Amino acid sequence: xxxxxxxxxxxxxxxxxxxxxxxxxxxxxxxxxxxxxxxxxxxxxxxxxxxxxxxxxxxxxxxxxxxxxxxxxxxxxxxxxxxxxxxxxxxxxxxxxxxxxxxxxxxxxxxxxxxxxxxxxxxxxxxxxxxxxxxxxxxxxxxxxxxxxxxxxxxxxxxxxxxxxxxxxxxxxxxxxxxxxxxxxxxxxxxxxxxxxxxxxxxxxxxxxxxxxxxxxxxxxxxxxxxxxxxxxxxxxxxxxxxxxxxxxxxxxxxxxxxxxxxxxxxxxxxxxxxxxxxxxxxxxxxxxxxxxxxxxxxxxxxxxxxxxxxxxxxxxxxxxxxxxxxxxxxxxxxxxxxxxxxxxxxxxxxxxxxxxxxxxxxxxxxxxxxxxxxxxxxxxxxxxxxxxxxxxxxxxxxxxxxxxxxxxxxxxxxxxxxxxxxxxxxxxxxxxxxxxxxxxxxxxxxxxxxxxxxxxxxxxxxxxxxxxxxxxxxxxxxxxxxxxxxxxxxxxxxxxxxxxxxxxxxxxxxxxxxxxxxxxxxxxxxxxxxxxxxxxxxxxxxxxxxxxxxxxxxxxxxxxxxxxxxxxxxxxxxxxxxxxxxxxxxxxxxxxxxxxxxxxxxxxxxxxxxxxxxxxxxxxxxxxxxxxxxxxxxxxxxxxxxxxxxxxxxxxxxxxxxxxxxxxxxxxxxxxxxxxxxxxxxxxxxxxxxxxxxxxxxxxxxxxxxxxxxxxxxxxxxxxxxxxxxxxxxxxxxxxxxxxxxxxxxxxxxxx
DNA sequence: CTGGGGATGGGGCCC
DNA sequence: TGGGCCCCATCCCCA
Numbered sequence: 001x002x003x004x005x006x007x008x009x010x011x012x013x014x015x016x017x018x019x020x021x022x023x024x025x026x027x028x029x030x031x032x033x034x035x036x037x038x039x040x041x042x043x044x045x046x047x048x049x050x051x052x053x054x055x056x057x058x059x060x061x062x063x064x065x066x067x068x069x070x071x072x073x074x075x076x077x078x079x080x081x082x083x084x085x086x087x088x089x090x091x092x093x094x095x096x097x098x099x100x101x102x103x104x105x106x107x108x109x110x111x112x113x114x115x116x117x118x119x120x121x122x123x124x125x126x127x128x129x130x131x132x133x134x135x136x137x138x139x140x141x142x143x144x145x146x147x148x149x150x151x152x153x154x155x156x157x158x159x160x161x162x163x164x165x166x167x168x169x170x171x172x173x174x175x176x177x178x179x180x181x182x183x184x185x186x187x188x189x190x191x192x193x194x195x196x197x198x199x200x201x202x203x204x205x206x207x208x209x210x211x212x213x214x215x216x217x218x219x220x221x222x223x224x225x226x227x228x229x230x231x232x233x234x235x236x237x238x239x240x241x242x243x244x245x246x247x248x249x250x251x252x253x254x255x256x257x258x259x260x261x262x263x264x265x266x267x268x269x270x271x272x273x274x275x276x277x278x279x280x281x282x283x284x285x286x287x288x289x290x291x292x293x294x295x296x297x298x299x300x301x302x303x304x305x306x307x308x309x310x311x312x313x314x315x316x317x318x319x320x321x322x323x324x325x326x327x328x329x330x331x332x333x334x335x336x337x338x339x340x341x342x343x344x345x346x347x348x349x350x351x352x353x354x355x356x357x358x359x360x361x362x363x364x365x366x367x368x369x370x371x372x373x374x375x376x377x378x379x380x381x382x383x384x385x386x387x388x389x390x391x392x393x394x395x396x397x398x399x400x401x402x403x404x405x406x407x408x409x410x411x412x413x414x415x416x417x418x419x420x421x422x423x424x425x426x427x428x429x430x431x432x433x434x435x436x437x438x439x440x441x442x443x444x445x446x447x448x449x450x451x452x453x454x455x456x457x458x459x460x461x462x463x464x465x466x467x468x469x470x471x472x473x474x475x476x477x478x479x480x481x482x483x484x485x486x487x488x489x490x491x492x493x494x495x496x497x498x499x500x501x502x503x504x505x506x507x508x509x510x511x512x513x514x515x516x517x518x519x520x521x522x523x524x525x526x527x528x529x530x531x532x533x534x535x536x537x538x539x540x541x542x543x544x545x546x547x548x549x550x551x552x553x554x555x556x557x558x559x560x561x562x563x564x565x566x567x568x569x570x571x572x573x574x575x576x577x578x579x580x581x582x583x584x585x586x587x588x589x590x591x592x593x594x595x596x597x598x599x600x601x602x603x604x605x606x607x608x609x610x611x612x613x614x615x616x617x618x619x620x621x622x623x624x625x626x627x628x629x630x631x632x633x634x635x636x637x638x639x640x641x642x643x644x645x646x647x648x649x650x651x652x653x654x655x656x657x658x659x660x661x662x663x664x665x666x667x668x669x670x671x672x673x674x675x676x677x678x679x680x681x682x683x684x685x686x687x688x689x690x691x692x693x694x695x696x697x698x699x700x701x702x703x704x705x706x707x708x709x710x711x712x713x714x715x716x717x718x719x720x721x722x723x724x725x726x727x728x729x730x731x732x733x734x735x736x737x738x739x740x741x742x743x744x745x746x747x748x749x750x751x752x753x
Numbered sequence: 754c755t756g757g758g759g760a761t762g763g764g765g766c767c768c
Numbered sequence: 769t770g771g772g773c774c775c776c777a778t779c780c781c782c783a
Contacts, residue, residue, distance in 0.1 A: 555767060562766080576764095582769060583764065590763070604761095610772060611761075618760075632758090638775075639759065646757070758782085765775080 041068055042106035053080050054592075057098045058090035058572075064102060072105045075134035093129040100126055101135065110141050123149075 044050055044065070051063035070077035079086045088098065104110050110126070127142035539549035541556035545563040550556045558580060561568060567577035569584040573591045578584040586607065589595075595605035597612040601619040606612045614636050617623070623633035625640040634640040 550767075552768080558768095559766075578764080580766075580769095582771090583766085585769090587763075607762080608771085613772095615760080634758085636760075637773085641775080643758075756783090759780085761779080762777085763775105764777105766773085768770100768772080 038106060038108065041065065045102075045106055053086065055098065055102075056087040057093055057095045060095035060098075062098060062102055064105075068105060073134045073136075092132045094125065097125050097129045101129060101133065101138065104138055104141075105135070110138065110145065 045063065045068075048063050051065055053064055053066045053069065055062040055064060066080040069080050093101070100111055110123075123142050123145050127139060127146065130138035130142060539551050541551070541553050542549040543556060543559055543563070545560065548559060550559060561579040564579070567579050569579070569581045570577045571584055571587055571591070573588065576587065578587065589607045595607050597606040597609050598604070599606075599612060599615055599619070601616075604615060606615065617635035623635045625634040625637050626632070627634070627640060627643055629644070632640075632643060634643060
């Protein structure tokens with residue numbers, strides 16, 4: 001702000017001391033400056049240039065400048081201060097009305113469009129919205145227009161204003177002056193009280209919610225000249241997604257470098273997954289959601305993460321140090337024991353460091369019961385009759401299953417075991433596991449002795465069989481090597497020993513209960529358990545429509561939605577429907593170009609952290625996925641899968657690839673074990689430790705090689721080589737350079753550091 | 754031109 | 769509700 005003293009000083013500086021204030025202003029003011037400035041800003045808006053805020057109104061997106069909005073309305077100012085993506089309640093402001101309002105903000109002119117058009121926003125609607133948005137000048141302007149037209153009353157506008165306009169303006173009690181329901185990405189506002197929420201809208205298009213208007217019915221705002229102008233908001237639709245780039249949304253496959261963090265720091269900050277608007281978009285239109293949902297979401301948004309535009313949300317950062325997952329306080333788990341019936345579930349995380357078979361002591365499962373309670377409460381809220389019935393049945397099932405579980409647990413707690421074959425008293429492990437209870441089957445068939453994790457100090461990587469702790473997975477692996485050597489030396493003992501992880505992955509392994517007690521069972525193994533009847537205990541919640549079963553009722557409910565004819569979560573932009581809200585919001589992220597996860601090395605951005613984790617392997621050169629057939633290594637599991645298909649599509653099994661490698665035909669059943677080896681070992685090395693995988697396919701391959709190449713079997717048994725290494729020994733299968741180098745790499749990897 | 758590998762995007766699903 | 773994983777599809781590059 002320029003004060004008189006400043007002007008006097010400026011006048012002095014330009015050599016005109018003593019000049020009066022008025023004459024000074026006269027001398028320096030350019031009359032058209034404001035108009036030109038506004039014109040420039042409006043031009044920039046239409047091009048999306050320097051726009052730093054996105055306003056979502058129903059299924060339309062508008063880009064604008066925070067400064068302009070903030071200068072126009074105190075209310076908008078309060079929003080844009082904190083948020084880069086704000087979502088207006090479309091009941092209060094329709095897209096067409098907001099277009100008119102935005103035009104007014106940037107031009108100072110009110111374009112009411114065609115007043116005879118039933119769909120063109122009328123002055124009454126603009127007046128109401130302007131009041132709602134606290135655009136006081138526009139309110140005054142609208143009133144003047146209405147008075148001039150002799151229509152100073154609210155023209156009915158179906159579906160827009162449920163409230164009556166008070167001619168007295170803002171102050172009238174009948175006018176809606178409660179805090180406007182504006183959902184922002186990172187709202188710092190207090191949750192809107194339930195009584196302040198507007199009534200839930202009727203489905204706008206014959207029960208079809210979220211669907212884009214132009215695909216589900218007549219467009220609410222036909223392409224008038226105004227709506228086709230660049231000033232109009234961008235209406236995202238499958239066919240015009242590409243247009244979004246004009247408005248600055250990055251929907252391209254690769255985030256251009258120019259848009260890398262430095263480009264749009266504020267926008268980037270809004271890209272944090274916890275701050276994304278999808279849920280809010282959904283909330284404002286979905287009749288499936290109760291006002292409570294909206295309120296909860298507001299609260300959730302209220303507590304959302306910081307605005308720090310750090311490209312890596314640290315808690316999820318793949319490169320962040322392995323922080324222990326304290327799902328449960330350690331004090332609650334006096335006997336943290338090896339993972340049990342579904343250790344591989346946990347090992348998804350553990351396997352990252354290659355120590356999945358040796359449980360990371362602090363990675364305790366959460367208590368599903370607690371979560372379930374909340375879930376039940378949530379879901380029983382707006383339930384239809386059919387759902388209630390389903391819910392009721394389910395609850396009964398749940399109750400019964402819980403009783404089963406409790407009985408099993410009590411059995412375990414007493415130290416009794418019904419499983420006669422379980423010499424170690426580990427028979428209840430499957431029940432214990434689903435509750436995260438101790439389940440002691442360990443390699444070597446010994447109980448895992450109770451211990452306090454703290455007793456290991458920094459040695460968080462614990463070898464279950466011997467209870468030794470190690471500070472790193474590498475050292476643990478090196479230690480585990482000694483165990484494996486022992487086991488290999490013991491030879492066939494493994495076959496009948498509960499410590500044997502090997503056969504747990506082979507189809508024949510399930511003939512033995514030993515497999516059941518293996519702590520190395522993965523998901524599919526658990527499914528197999530189910531197929532032989534014992535999975536009922538592990539996964540008591542069974543789908544009534546199919547044979548799938550789950551450990552907890554929430555997951556079952558989630559699964560059951562896949563059987564529904566109508567998917568409950570439609571995308572508000574393209575109308576595509578999803579069975580899970582999370583999938584829908586993730587999908588929405590692709591519409592909005594939200595890529596919160598950025599690569600530190602190259603700046604590439606991703607919609608999911610897992611993608612970034614995958615991507616980072618490109619930079620690190622890590623290729624944890626190794627083909628058990630040819631030794632080829634891959635940075636991504638899916639590429640290994642694709643690669644394995646190449647092996648399997650080569651015709652008769654056991655043939656040779658063009659470069660002389662052994663070719664297996666997984667599809668013909670010639671080598672069924674290899675399929676398991678591929679699926680459970682080679683393809684899931686991230687879940688299983690490299691070492692474990694090596695020992696697994698070593699044994700598995702020995703079996704097939706026994707049939708194919710008897711000599712190789714002996715080689716495998718006595719030399720400890722995998723089959724792709726065995727064919728090196730086989731004179732008929734000359735080694736390739738790749739195999740040799742793979743061999744040396746393998747040796748390097750497993751040699752103690 | 755074709756096949757294979759590298760890499761990415763999106764959806765389904767389970768936890 | 770988000771994370772993680774699996775699967776499929778696709779594009780690009782290269783031999």
